[in-house]
Amino acid sequence: MNRRSFLLGAGATLSLPIIDARAQGTQITGAGASFPNPIYQKWAEAARAAVGVQLNYQSVGSGAGINQIRNRTVDFGATDAPLTAQQLQEGNLLQFPTVMGSIVPIINVPGIEDEQLKLTGEVLADIFLGKITRWNDQRIVALNAGVNLPAQAIAPVYRADGSGTTFVFTSYLSATSAEWKDKVGAATSVRWPVGNGARGNEGVAGGVRNTRGGIGYVENAYATANRLVTTQLRNKAGNFVKPKMENFVAAATNADWSVPGFAASIIDQAGANSWPIVSPTFILLPTNPQDPARSAHVRRFFDWAFTSGDDLARELEYIPLPAATKTAIRAAWRTQFGA
């Protein structure tokens, strides 16, 4: 009895006439980066009612997303690391950003509170290179006058799965440390000189929490939701900034978006309040779509997201694109696809 009424209820919900009629033929599929997955799912839910486009997004990783769009098995691909202008041309792809995210260092040092410890890119790089091995190292102490740092060994924890988060974090280390750039470099997975690897944001957070003296890096959304202990970072202007939304936005506003494929580097951005580790995530759209109608639906979906999706993005700790960037993206669509 209960079961039957439940099934009837479910059936009634599914067959709401408006959604049903609009969903017909307006399904779009996307695959790729896992970092923007929460916001894409949220947007998909809201856009289904608002513009009648039903997005089926598979969070399979940037590399797999690039593969799928190259083989044209989905309507769009999604990647955290932008493709180069040449790669875009070879794949007949148009690239544009959707939202930005920020990455924050997290630590587990007895007696140190959230947003208290001050670090620089060079010190972070040397910690992950294994050159700074104790929390009371002279170089950390020098940045943190008056803070009582223990003689605890530093236990670095990194993302072991290939991820956009690692790409952005290692890009930051490469930008601030010549030695890091030379010895390790930036990629979705790298050869880490020291430390332990863990799977996903939750793995890194767990590893840091479990290990006294631990340090790692996660997406800000994850750190906020789980109230992890984050640090301040020194930005390019020489100021120590806290991982706060206004500082992320400051970095995004200062970025130069007028590069091919909108592949703006927001890493270590100039500006007094810019948080140094901010990065956009990208969509790859075929310039020669097999089905132009579906391609138009994809653009309609993201057009809606740019117009009405900012609040949802902020709720999930993503950083919306600056208005000027959105205008530029719409202009790029018009140039490529007409009206």
Place this chain on the structure above:
Amino acid sequence: MRRGGSLGDTIFEWACRGAGVFVLLLLGAIIVELFIAGLPAFQAFGLGFLISTDWDPVQEVFGAGVSVYGTVVTAVLAIVLAVPLAFGVAFYLTELAPAWLRRPVGTAVELLAAVPSIIYGMWGFFVIAPAFAANLQPWIIDNIGELPLIGIFFQGAPFGTGIFMAAFILAIMILPFIAATMRDVFEQVPPVYKESAYGLGATTWEVMKGVVIPYTRSSVVGGIMLGLGRALGETMAVTFVIGNANRISASLFGPGNTIASLVALEFGESETGSLKLASLLALGFILFVLSFVVLAASRYMLRSRLKA
């Protein structure tokens, strides 16, 4: 009636033959496919791919050394930890436990095999590794780690996760397979053999050593090999607790990688046609061959033992 029967026989025969051949073809196709897909990696790095300990996605230099080492060491260590325990469980269940306790304990051991591997991974990562890192590991590092010769295996930072933790979790995962096989074959020993031995004044241990084990040796080794096979290929649980570093460290507490965990971690970020993807598929091929070698070796060892 006879003709109908022979037609049925023919259909049945060919259906069974088809099923057998299908499995064979499938196995062959997987091996060939893995080899072809991994060929670019073998061509780029040669046979050195097997032993090279480099895994640098930035420079596009790949080698299987670290993950092959991790796979073999964790699996062998898991066997070393699991076999005595499994033997104890099986022996207790068949010889020592009161009759009313045999069923519940036996079922509990079998249920261990039904736990999904991701649960073992999470349990290891969130419960066992932190507890080990906080309580036992510092003491081991401070005391055993200082000893000459064996000390080097127990040094490093107390992360909890690492080669040893992976082997420990694997040992618990393969325990039910080995224990269940051992129990079943111990039970199959004809009671008259054991009773004769007891009648001659043998102790429980002597019966075990002199009657039960010689009678069941091949099956026991078979059970162990079954466990080893599972340990070699286990992915999720190992990925959680092994520390995932592409380095070989002498210490068992150091982080490492296995073939299965490396492939699982890196697959999502490997582009079609890239050397990285080819290297991962080549790793899959190596794991396949490794599993084959283990099974073949066990057969060979069993044969010589049985003859003796």
